[in-house]
Amino acid sequence: MPRPLEHVRVLDLTRILAGPWAAQNLADLGAEVIKIERPRTGDDTRAWGPPWLADKDGRDTREAAYFLSVNRGKKSVTLDLARPEGQELCRALAAQCDVLIENYKVGDLARYRLGYDDIRRVNPRIIYCSVTGFGQDGPLAARPGYDFIFQGMGGLMSITGERDDRPGGGPQKVGIAITDVMTGMYASLAITAALAHRDRSGAGQYIDMALLDSIVAFNANQILNYWCSGTVPQRYGNAHANIVPYETFATGDGHIILAVGNDGQYAAFCRVAGHPELADDPRFRTNPDRVRNRETLLPLVHDIVRRRASADWLASLEAAGVPCGPINTIAQVFENPQVCHRGMRVDIPHPLGVSVPTVASPMRFSATPVEYRVPPPLLGQHTREILGVLLGKTDAELDALADAGVI
Numbered sequence: 001m002p003r004p005l006e007h008v009r010v011l012d013l014t015r016i017l018a019g020p021w022a023a024q025n026l027a028d029l030g031a032e033v034i035k036i037e038r039p040r041t042g043d044d045t046r047a048w049g050p051p052w053l054a055d056k057d058g059r060d061t062r063e064a065a066y067f068l069s070v071n072r073g074k075k076s077v078t079l080d081l082a083r084p085e086g087q088e089l090c091r092a093l094a095a096q097c098d099v100l101i102e103n104y105k106v107g108d109l110a111r112y113r114l115g116y117d118d119i120r121r122v123n124p125r126i127i128y129c130s131v132t133g134f135g136q137d138g139p140l141a142a143r144p145g146y147d148f149i150f151q152g153m154g155g156l157m158s159i160t161g162e163r164d165d166r167p168g169g170g171p172q173k174v175g176i177a178i179t180d181v182m183t184g185m186y187a188s189l190a191i192t193a194a195l196a197h198r199d200r201s202g203a204g205q206y207i208d209m210a211l212l213d214s215i216v217a218f219n220a221n222q223i224l225n226y227w228c229s230g231t232v233p234q235r236y237g238n239a240h241a242n243i244v245p246y247e248t249f250a251t252g253d254g255h256i257i258l259a260v261g262n263d264g265q266y267a268a269f270c271r272v273a274g275h276p277e278l279a280d281d282p283r284f285r286t287n288p289d290r291v292r293n294r295e296t297l298l299p300l301v302h303d304i305v306r307r308r309a310s311a312d313w314l315a316s317l318e319a320a321g322v323p324c325g326p327i328n329t330i331a332q333v334f335e336n337p338q339v340c341h342r343g344m345r346v347d348i349p350h351p352l353g354v355s356v357p358t359v360a361s362p363m364r365f366s367a368t369p370v371e372y373r374v375p376p377p378l379l380g381q382h383t384r385e386i387l388g389v390l391l392g393k394t395d396a397e398l399d400a401l402a403d404a405g406v407i
Contacts (some may be wrong), residue, residue, distance in 0.1 A: 003030025003368050008195065011094050012036065013081075013109070015043040017147070017177055018211065019131045020342035021184025026191065027073025028370045030277055034097070034386055035071065035377065036090065039078040039405060042379040043067060054353050063352070068376045072358050073347065075374070075382035076187060078407050085406045086174050087112045089387065095122040096390050099191055100341040106288040107196060108139050116206045125204040127194045129187055135210035140388045142280040145211065147177035152213035154179070159222055162237040171235070182186040183214040244290040245269075245298060248327065249305040258301075273304050348375040383407050 008031040012023040015096055020035075020043070027033040037043055049064035080086040091114065094100050099121060102109055109115050112228070116128045130136060151157050161172030186325055187209045192207050201332045216223075222233045225241060233241060238257075240246035240375075245266075246259050260266045270279040278284055278300065283293045290297055305313065314384065317324040326332075332350030347355040362368045387393045401407045 001368055002373065003163075004029055004365075005192075006030035006032075007244065008032070008099060009097045010034065010099040010101065011090075011097040013100065013104070013114075014131065015103065016045055017070060017180035018183040019101050019103040020045075021181055022129070022131070022187035022191065023074065025071060025184070025188035025361075026099070027365065027374070029192075030371075031099070031367070033074040034093065035074040036079050036081070036093075037076055037379060039080055039380070039407060042076070043071070043080070045070075045094070046379065053350065053352070053354065053356055055352055063350075063376070063378075065354075067179055069359070071376040073374045074377055075381045075386060076377035076380055077386045078380035080406050081109075081112055083404075083406050085401065085404070088175065089391065089401075089406070090114055091119065091122055092391050093386070094119045094126065094156055096113070097123070097126065099127045099129065099196065100128045101131065101187070101191070103379075105144060106130075106132055108134055113122050120204060123204070127186075127191055127198065127200060127207065128193055129188070129194075129202050129207040130210060131183060131187055131209045133211050134174040136208045136211060140212075140290075146212070148173055148233060150179040150211045150215045154212055155191050155219050155222070156215055159219070159233050159235055159241075161235045163235050166237065169235070178218075179211050179215045181212050182218050186214050186217075212285055239294075240297075242291065243287060244294045245301050247298075249302055251305055251310040251313055254310045255327050256305070256313050257325045258305070258317070258325060260323075261323060265322050266290070269317065269322045272316045272320045272322065273301075275300075275304060346372045348372050350375045351378055352383065380407070 009033045010023060010026050011031045012019070012035040014020050014023060023035070035043075037295055041047070042296060044068040046062070046064055046065040050060065051065045052060040053063040053065065053068060055061050055177060055399065072261055081090060105382055110118070116130075116316050119126050119128055132138040132141070133150065134143055152171070156178070157171040157173055160174060162169045165405040187207070190207045190209065194207060194335040198204055224243070225231070225233055238248040246261070247257070248255050248259050258269070266284075266287070270276050275307050278297075282289070284290050284297050304350065314324055326334065334345055344360045346358050346360045350359055356375050358372065360372075363370055384398050387398060393401075398407070
């Protein structure tokens with residue numbers, strides 16, 4: 001069965017994380033993704049090591065783990081876009097593609113005659129997606145930015161981290177570049193929607209994706225709390241602004257997450273804890289009561305939970321239907337039987353003669369499953385293949401381009 005996007009060819013002019021994440025999603029869905037990289041250096045993240053992929057003798061290669069994490073399923077073509085010859089080749093490739101994704105600074109590609117207006121002249125059906133920090137318009141459009149900046153500017157760090165009045169209090173960023181990842185996810189959804197629109201109308205279009213917009217949208221539930229109450233959301237550490245008890249608790253030998261989502265679960269927790277009276281206490285009977293009286297209830301729960309070991313709590317709470325869980329290291333995640341059963345690690349043969357591990361896509365289809373056929377490419381691995389097959393360049397022409405440093 002053909003995969004959903006096997007009829008789609010993507011020209012990927014992105015680097016680092018947000019754009020490559022979007023392009024990898026499309027590759028997972030079957031699209032042919034042609035990644036354009038700078039000759040000799042490539043995507044910035046090729047140099048973001050250690051750690052590196054090890055060869056068959058256990059020695060480090062120059063394939064950075066960071067690059068490997070977001071570039072599976074792609075073909076690498078090197079082009080110097082600062083050169084007129086490279087720009088001409090890129091336009092010719094765009095004419096053969098359904099989608100173009102780029103994350104250059106606003107206006108940069110237009111200077112090379114590779115902006116949307118330039119590309120749609122040679123390909124009116126193109127879906128052209130730009131990923132930038134602040135979008136294509138507005139007072140900050142020309143400003144560059146990184147994920148960390150947007151976590152702060154977009155409000156996420158104001159609600160992430162321990163409360164100011166507690167040890168270690170203060171704003172914290174999330175442990176991954178979540179603004180980049182979410183922008184990549186929104187971009188791949190927008191691109192597939194634009195392709196569906198083109199299937200009906202025949203018309204391509206331009207997509208303007210901004211990291212700041214994406215992280216603001218990501219904060220929607222906390223924003224609605226603010227708009228509906230007039231109260232600015234604060235940091236609660238591992239606690240929840242709207243549900244109690246819903247946070248981490250120290251046990252006798254570690255920590256667990258207790259996530260009581262409704263009154264029935266709270267009553268079940270109280271029974272497991274050996275304190276059914278806390279379920280009948282009018283201060284704590286309903287979730288609104290518990291939220292109002294969190295400063296009274298939580299010290300009691302903390303004191304109860306630390307009297308038993310983590311494994312004891314997890315077994316008892318799971319049997320009673322109370323949502324709970326451990327706090328795993330990354331290593332422990334891949335020891336979890338559910339994660340193993342779901343096949344979240346996939347090893348793909350790599351051109352260097354080893355297997356490269358990759359985190360499986362969470363998208364599961366009954367008829368068109370994600371397949372992992374193509375590993376993250378070596379720099380320029382497919383340059384001659386793509387330029388020869390798609391653009392009809394001869395070996396002599398390719399040799400001349402290589403000698404001139406264009407490819």
